[in-house]
Amino acid sequence: MPLLVRIFTALVLGSLMSTTIAQAADVSPTITVGTQEVGLAGGYMIPQRLTDEHVTNQQGPVLMPSWMITITDPVGSGWYRGQVSIGAEVVYLQFREPILTHGIGFTPKIKYTFVGLDHIRPYLEFAGGPFWTDLAGNIPEESVEFNFVLSAGIGISWFITPQTSLNVGYRFQHISNAGIEYPNLGLNANLPFGGFSFYF
Amino acid sequence: MTHQLFRWTLLGLVGLAVTTPGCSRWIDILPSSTVQQESIARLIPDDERVPFVMDGFRLAQNGAPQNPSTDMERRLLNIVQETHLFSTLVPLGRNASPLGDKVVTARITFDETIDPHPGESAWKGFIIGASMFLLSPVIDLDYDYATQASLELERWDGQLKRYEARSAGAVHYKLFGATPIMIDELKGRVTEACLNDLMAQLVQDTDLYMASSTPAPDSPIRTITVKARNPVAPPPAHSILPVSTAPAP
Numbered sequence A: 001m002p003l004l005v006r007i008f009t010a011l012v013l014g015s016l017m018s019t020t021i022a023q024a025a026d027v028s029p030t031i032t033v034g035t036q037e038v039g040l041a042g043g044y045m046i047p048q049r050l051t052d053e054h055v056t057n058q059q060g061p062v063l064m065p066s067w068m069i070t071i072t073d074p075v076g077s078g079w080y081r082g083q084v085s086i087g088a089e090v091v092y093l094q095f096r097e098p099i100l101t102h103g104i105g106f107t108p109k110i111k112y113t114f115v116g117l118d119h120i121r122p123y124l125e126f127a128g129g130p131f132w133t134d135l136a137g138n139i140p141e142e143s144v145e146f147n148f149v150l151s152a153g154i155g156i157s158w159f160i161t162p163q164t165s166l167n168v169g170y171r172f173q174h175i176s177n178a179g180i181e182y183p184n185l186g187l188n189a190n191l192p193f194g195g196f197s198f199y200f
Numbered sequence B: 001m002t003h004q005l006f007r008w009t010l011l012g013l014v015g016l017a018v019t020t021p022g023c024s025r026w027i028d029i030l031p032s033s034t035v036q037q038e039s040i041a042r043l044i045p046d047d048e049r050v051p052f053v054m055d056g057f058r059l060a061q062n063g064a065p066q067n068p069s070t071d072m073e074r075r076l077l078n079i080v081q082e083t084h085l086f087s088t089l090v091p092l093g094r095n096a097s098p099l100g101d102k103v104v105t106a107r108i109t110f111d112e113t114i115d116p117h118p119g120e121s122a123w124k125g126f127i128i129g130a131s132m133f134l135l136s137p138v139i140d141l142d143y144d145y146a147t148q149a150s151l152e153l154e155r156w157d158g159q160l161k162r163y164e165a166r167s168a169g170a171v172h173y174k175l176f177g178a179t180p181i182m183i184d185e186l187k188g189r190v191t192e193a194c195l196n197d198l199m200a201q202l203v204q205d206t207d208l209y210m211a212s213s214t215p216a217p218d219s220p221i222r223t224i225t226v227k228a229r230n231p232v233a234p235p236p237a238h239s240i241l242p243v244s245t246a247p248a249p
Helices: A003-017 A021-026 B002-019 B070-081 B118-130 B180-204
Strands: A036-047 A060-070 A082-095 A101-114 A120-133 A146-161 A164-176 A187-199 B025-030 B052-061 B064-066 B104-115 B141-154 B160-173
Touching: A036 A082, A036 A164, A060 A101, A060 A187, A082 A120, A082 B118, A101 A146, A101 B118, A120 A164, A146 A187, B025 B180, B052 B070, B070 B104, B070 B180, B118 B141, B141 B180, B160 B180
Parallel strands: B052 B104
Antiparallel strands: A036 A060, A036 A187, A060 A082, A082 A101, A101 A120, A120 A146, A146 A164, A164 A187, B025 B160, B052 B064, B104 B141, B141 B160
């Protein structure tokens, strides 16, 4: 089992062991303006080749530690009632295919969390920021190491205590250099992920 | 060596200058609309003080009814206690029948108005994030809170008196200065200002709540509402019908 997957599994199991599933029934998270969230998510990158010119089959594990802060109380009514939070995330990618290389980025992100279901909270998130990878130059899609990573995704947070949630979701991820240098076809990927967050 | 030390010191100072304002926050409490009255101090004999019985407590947020918390009720009772105007304070739902006939019944309503400026905050948050947080020290976020309290006191002889107070405040904060505690601080200060205002009005009417006092001749309300004061206590057999009285001479 890869080291990253083992570390991530240990962290998730550790957080689960520190709580009890029985608590979930009476959990009601109190997230207000100023509530901060520290999380760790991991997933696996699956290539999405959008055109015939995209030939690289890049894939590998992804690790995403993040910090967020809630900036609104719940707004709206009905199913779309929710809160906005902003923050930042570090994205680490380990490309196992086509060659073992790495990528790391820093992305501010914004998240809208639907609060209508109380302790089960779906969310939408968008993130984007600078990204460095040594895969570029070794593939036909990208030519320079400095790039940008953009991602949009959905997820669900399941609060197992008022301060802890387990998260699962899906992101679509795009990496390109914004036309700094050509070729710049970009790399696209599907990214299913799971993780946990602490709120304080 | 000296150059490096100088460079790192300069970088540290610049970093400190950029991050410190980004963590700041401050609270503004607007002055009360009620005319401030001079505080009075007087000695009330123990046998002149009557019990204070909580009979109703309503809370609304932005017009929507909420469940009032026991903490809020305790806070109100504490501030009433500090006036030393009443002999005993009876919380909501407690049996007041053993206290005798002369009691003051209280009903309080809190109408809270909360404006967290969600749309504005979301846009500002987006701009701060898009700037890689570089704009966080210069963009303020706001959270407004106001409360209007209405305290209705009913004397043992049915005379009603209503006191009203309103207080408002706002917390202004930078993104990295945001914490849930600041909202509690804001609500706490605004509520305190509002309750102090109410109590300042209440103590002006000290004479009205002394056991030996008689109904004020110029009181606009002369209707005695007869009803069970407490659902626990059985209603007295002789006070079933509503009675209207003429103003005292």
